[in-house]
Amino acid sequence: MLKQVFILVFGLIALNVQALNELVPNKKVIGPTAIFSVYEQAEFEARIDTGAATTSIHAIDIEVEDGSDDMVDNVGKIIHFTIENDQGEQWRTSAKISQTKAVRNSQGVETRYLVPLRLGWNNINKTIDVNLRDRSSMQYKLLIGRDWMAKEVVVDLEHEEPEQ
16 A cells, blocks of 8 residues: 555656646746846846746836826826946936836835836846836845746746856
């Protein structure tokens, strides 16, 4: 009886490993941090956060053209903002506000603008809605959420980026 249970358990484990290998082979492995490009020009050392639904970037000097005090009324309008990486390099850019989103963090819940930005890593380039937030007090000025990672990468906390 014990032998049959062992064979059943081993068979299930082997089946799960095989299923995982079938799901993962086309995905790239990313570690807890990685160097990302924004619009193929700005480089950010990013923190990979599987707990974050959306990606967040450090943005300052945020100005909405003909902006309203009600953030929801600004959806569809042009927003101007400056992004800054961990090296202090800054880029002024503009985008159309695609939506607002309530984001929960350690300070509570805050509403943020989301704009489409093109983010790239290891030949994976995606345009996704990124939320704008002043991350000046945070070590990583770009936080990569599940929205960018979906269907492309597997996170391995022990994986290290090769030196560039």
